[in-house]
Amino acid sequence: VQVAWTRLNVPQCGYCQAGQIMTAAALLASVPTPTDADIDAAMAGNLCRCGTYVRIRAAVHEAAKLASTKVAR
Amino acid sequence: MNPRMRAIVRAELGLDGDGAGLDRRGFLQVTATAAGGLLLAARFPSIADAAGAAAPGPQLYIAIAPDNRVTLTIPHSEIGQGVRTSLAMLIAEELDADWSQIRVDNAPFDRRFDDQGAGGSSSVWSRFDSLRQVGAAMRTMLIGAAAARWRVPAAQLRADNGFVVHAASRRRASFAELFADAARQPVPDNPPLRPRAQWKIIGKDHIGKDVDDIVHGRARFGLDQRLPGMLFASIERPREFGATPASFDRAAALAVPGVKHVIELAAVAPSVDMAHARITGGMPRTASRWYRCSGAPAPRWYTRLATPTPSSPAQRPCIAPTTASRSSPTPLSSR
Numbered sequence: 001v002q003v004a005w006t007r008l009n010v011p012q013c014g015y016c017q018a019g020q021i022m023t024a025a026a027l028l029a030s031v032p033t034p035t036d037a038d039i040d041a042a043m044a045g046n047l048c049r050c051g052t053y054v055r056i057r058a059a060v061h062e063a064a065k066l067a068s069t070k071v072a073r
Numbered sequence: 074m075n076p077r078m079r080a081i082v083r084a085e086l087g088l089d090g091d092g093a094g095l096d097r098r099g100f101l102q103v104t105a106t107a108a109g110g111l112l113l114a115a116r117f118p119s120i121a122d123a124a125g126a127a128a129p130g131p132q133l134y135i136a137i138a139p140d141n142r143v144t145l146t147i148p149h150s151e152i153g154q155g156v157r158t159s160l161a162m163l164i165a166e167e168l169d170a171d172w173s174q175i176r177v178d179n180a181p182f183d184r185r186f187d188d189q190g191a192g193g194s195s196s197v198w199s200r201f202d203s204l205r206q207v208g209a210a211m212r213t214m215l216i217g218a219a220a221a222r223w224r225v226p227a228a229q230l231r232a233d234n235g236f237v238v239h240a241a242s243r244r245r246a247s248f249a250e251l252f253a254d255a256a257r258q259p260v261p262d263n264p265p266l267r268p269r270a271q272w273k274i275i276g277k278d279h280i281g282k283d284v285d286d287i288v289h290g291r292a293r294f295g296l297d298q299r300l301p302g303m304l305f306a307s308i309e310r311p312r313e314f315g316a317t318p319a320s321f322d323r324a325a326a327l328a329v330p331g332v333k334h335v336i337e338l339a340a341v342a343p344s345v346d347m348a349h350a351r352i353t354g355g356m357p358r359t360a361s362r363w364y365r366c367s368g369a370p371a372p373r374w375y376t377r378l379a380t381p382t383p384s385s386p387a388q389r390p391c392i393a394p395t396t397a398s399r400s401s402p403t404p405l406s407s408r
Contacts (some may be wrong), residue, residue, distance in 0.1 A: 005288045008281050012285030013153025015294055050153040 001025050004063035009025035018033050020046050024060050111255075112136045115207045132181075133204075135164065135211060139234050141249040143170050148180045150191045151283065158282045159197050160204055165269060166274040167208030170248070171230035177282045202266075209264035211255070218254035219246055304333060 001024050003009075011017045020043065027042040029032055034042070037062045048056070113135040134146040145164060151157045157177040164174055182189055212232045220227040220239040223244055230239050238245045286292040326335045 002288045006280060006284050009278075009284060011281065011284055011287040012294045013151070013152075013294075014283060015153075015296075017287050018290055021288065021316065 001028065001059075001063045002066045004066055006061040008051055008055050008059045010055045010059050012052055016046060016050075017052075020048065020052075020056055023055070024063065026046055027060065028064060028067065032067065034060060084333055113211055133207065135168075135207070137249050137252050139249050141171070141247045142174050142176065143168075143235075143248070143383050144178060146178045148189050149196050150189050151179060152191050154191060154194075154196070154348045155281055156196045157193065158279060160200060161282060162199070162274045162279065163200060163204035164208040166272055167205045167264075169207075169234065169236035170249075172279065174235055175282070206264065209266055210261055213261045213264045214255040214258040215248055215330050217258040218251045220253070221258075222246070222254060308332050317355045 002019050005021060010020075023043055023046050024039075027039065031038050031042075036057060036067070039057050043053075043056060043060075094155075115133040115135070133148065136144040138144070143165075145161050147157065147160050149156045149160065157179065161177045162172075165172055180189075191341070201356050216227050216230045216232060216237055217238070219230055223239055223242070225239055229241060230237055232238075232247075233249075236245045236247050237251060283292060293304070321335075321337075323335050326332060326361075
């Protein structure tokens with residue numbers, strides 16, 4: 001998740017990002033390949049005043065992809 | 074940049090009128106650092122003058138460590154607008170530093186920096202020329218130092234990714250190696266800025282300089298500040314736009330575990346700063362059992378929150394809780 005977050009340049013001010021990352025990690029632990037709807041539902045409790053939601057969603061997909069690639073290896 | 078803005082930044086740099094150069098008012102100074110590197114301090118005259126003669130001093134620092142890492146210390150506040158990355162790009166572009174070797178720190182809050190606030194999307198445009206001038210001046214001095222060392226014309230040298238290179242003789246020296254000599258070079262008047270077509274860093278995507286710290290939990294925010302005896306305060310406001318607090322129950326608020334003080338704020342007349350906040354006095358936040366609002370239409374939330382379910386937010390204590398910290402009581406610093 002951290003690699004995906006860095007790769008997609010997700011944070012702006014960063015204030016909320018620790019919580020975003022933890023929520024994303026929890027989501028991915030139970031749903032390894034979440035849909036947009038899964039992500040939106042799981043992440044709904046974490047607010048980001050900078051408005052990084054679009055990159056957050058992309059980064060969750062990226063993290064899912066990274067994790068599945070790692071398992072495949 | 075339009076001519077008016079150009080005039081402003083030129084004035085800031087002391088470049089106006091009689092051909093005054095960058096060095097005219099001690100614009101750049103170089104000193105050794107305790108860590109064995111060197112430090113270049115840039116001073117923008119208009120800021121120093123605005124801050125008053127009692128508080129002159131540099132507003133921006135560039136340190137080059139012996140391992141060629143470059144640390145920029147900028148006075149601007151980073152609030153997610155990316156100023157720690159964008160302003161570094163301006164300097165790095167002209168300095169021809171290795172972007173991966175650049176770190177950015179924020180200067181502490183100090184009067185000598187004048188206004189350290191962020192707003193109006195002004196940081197990049199107001200510094201667009203002056204920070205590139207700083208980078209270009211430093212690059213010119215580094216090249217001058219290499220030219221003197223190698224006894225070749227400066228025109229045969231170029232800066233490249235943290236090094237000065239003499240292609241003809243295949244010599245190269247890192248910025249760190251040259252920095253001490255560069256400090257003795259004259260500060261150039263109006264060092265040439267790179268034409269837009271040659272920009273390598275500006276206008277390109279970069280991973281933010283803060284991102285690694287943020288995603289690894291190392292970033293620090295105002296909320297992380299801890300001082301001995303520190304208390305935590307929150308201003309409680311009505312949720313309804315235009316609502317005015319009518320009353321609150323001090324005793325009930327003080328009964329909440331950890332609450333030390335409940336302070337009623339005096340009504341603040343709307344000013345330029347407060348126009349948006351519309352603070353009208355009082356501090357209640359929600360329609361809890363501690364307060365009622367007046368001035369707002371009878372809202373649905375009131376009836377909803379006035380009969381809270383066990384899990385509803387209205388059950389939470391919400392009158393200006395000023396809770397004790399873990400350490401001993403000492404007044405907050407006035408800063």
